[in-house]
Amino acid sequence: MRAEVQSVIDDIKQSLGLLRRHLDWDNALRRLDELNSLAEDPSLWDDPQAAQSMMRERQKLDDQIGVCRELEQGLSDNIELIELGEADGDEDIVAEAEAALKALRTKAGKHELEALLSGEADANDTYVEIHAGAGGTESQDWTEMLTRMYMRWAESKGYKVEVMEIHPGEEAGYKSATLLVKGHNAYGWLKTESGVHRLVRISPFDSNARRHTSFSSVWVYPVIDDSIEIDVADKDVRIDTYRASGAGGQHVNTTDSAVRITHIPTGIVVQCQNERSQHKNRATAWSMLRARLYELELQKREEEAQAEAAQKTDIGWGHQIRSYVLQPYQLVKDLRTGVESTSPQAVLDGGIDAFLEASLAQRVHGGEGGETAQPANGG
Structure with missing residues (x-):
């Protein structure tokens, strides 16, 4: 044969x-x-x-x-x-x-x-939060690049993307961004993206053209429907309102319509500023908070199950999951599965399917690693 x-x-x-x-x-x-x-x-x-x-x-x-x-x-x-x-x-x-x-x-x-993609919330829509790490403008630019990557990926899948919140950097990029990705299995596909993403490149903001390393954190959690009960006590939250920030002109609100909710026991913070109405932003922020708490519960359950199977994989917040090197060579490598691509631009244009599939497969059978991602148009 x-x-x-x-x-x-x-x-x-x-x-x-x-x-x-x-x-x-x-x-x-x-x-x-x-x-x-x-x-x-x-x-x-x-x-x-x-x-x-x-x-x-x-x-x-x-x-x-x-x-x-x-x-x-x-x-x-x-x-x-x-x-x-x-x-x-x-x-x-x-x-x-x-x-x-x-x-x-x-x-x-x-x-x-x-x-x-048959988990409890896999079929649901999902929120994607991206936060700049230490490093000022450099990591804020990286946060904007990642935001664009997820938007391009979602569009290639035919998903609808809504920008829930963008907190612009002082010079360039974003301090944080929150996207709502709507479509069947959106959470299932993206759930393994939570973690720290690392960029190595010659900085466009460094007049001496030195190589810089930047970090951004990604957090993915499912939108939950009304059939899932999540109780949040009023005493456990702090609600702040503030003026929405934007690109200027008509996009800047003149009232404190943006809403930030902090869940004190867990330290979870959500914010929404995409509507001009504080009432609507407050309702959306509450939905986001319940979704985050639900995702936390799902993660706890999964970690317990993985521990029982002796297959625990560190995918939590604060753990580096993928490295994107633009200089001195070109390579994107997933540190959990070993999947690589020698075409970072195709990956940053949304071609992340090979990474998503491998990390999903690893959850079921431990992952073989060492694969090579083929750059493709949007996937």
């Missing part, structure tokens, strides 16, 4: 392994048996709401197990066809089976991604 075909087979097996682990295969089979037995109980529909919930769980589990079995069967059948074709010297059969395996690899990869 040719090395190229063996590589395709290995990729399918890896996807299958991930899907089985994600499902917790043996427990999933047992649970499906339980649900099938319950479905035959005549009294099931005495409680229609519970029955519908159970039937949805059964259908989802049945579909997921069915996908794995279908992929396994396709893999087994086509390997057998290739072996038969090679034994009989029938190149047509071999070529047909090889093409079928390549199509199966694409299908397996699609299901793998769907499995990676």
